[in-house]
């Protein structure tokens with residue numbers, strides 16, 4: 001399984017980081033997790049065709065995680081690929097029918113299945129060789145963290161969240177935890193994570209999770225990268241990685 005970070009940024013524009021998106025290459029077809037603004041333009045840069053994607057998993061419906069989804073649907077349709085399955089938290093189906101409703105000429109041409117998920121749901125996306133389970137994250141809107149299990153490895157993607165036990169439990173005995181880390185150490189913030197708040201909960205799980213990759217960085221994180229790694233290394237035995245756009249990890 002190969003994981004490509006298409007976007008590691010947030011709602012504020014910054015050089016080198018577009019909004020959230022992770023592409024997971026499985027044996028047959030890829031899985032796209034989140035599709036924020038700028039993610040579509042990363043496909044040619046990652047040398048991946050966007051028409052390969054017909055399954056998208058959304059952590060939540062904030063714009064920095066979904067803004068390019070309609071653009072992806074349109075780009076695929078213009079290249080003759082019209083089927084798509086979209087999985088997301090409660091409200092995803094209603095949201096997509098409303099935004100797609102504003103573009104009838106696209107809606108009439110594409111064949112989109114939308115599946116609302118709930119914490120605890122376990123499923124295998126149609127046509128993909130992996131299993132997915134989810135749990136609730138702590139964010140300002142319904143948000144799901146996902147565990148993706150394939151033959152060659154498993155990882156957890158936190159979505160936007162405060163650090164919480166539910167996600168750590170989901171990540172227990174996985175190879176990799178991709179966790180959001182919006183702000184630098186010491187920032188007082190709710191609904192998001194800093195290296196300090198992640199470190200507090202991580203100590204209990206320091207032998208339970210293979211490695212950690214931080215992503216979803218606000219511009220304020222720039223210059224605090226070494227500090228973030230140092231802070232977490234004190235509480236965690238595995239590797240700590242900071243994601244970059246177009247970085248690839250192999251499981």
Ligand SMILES: [Zn+2]
Pocket residue numbers: 010011020062064065160216
């Ligand atoms: Zn976000």
Ligand SMILES: [Zn+2]
Pocket residue numbers: 060062139160
């Ligand atoms: Zn969010």
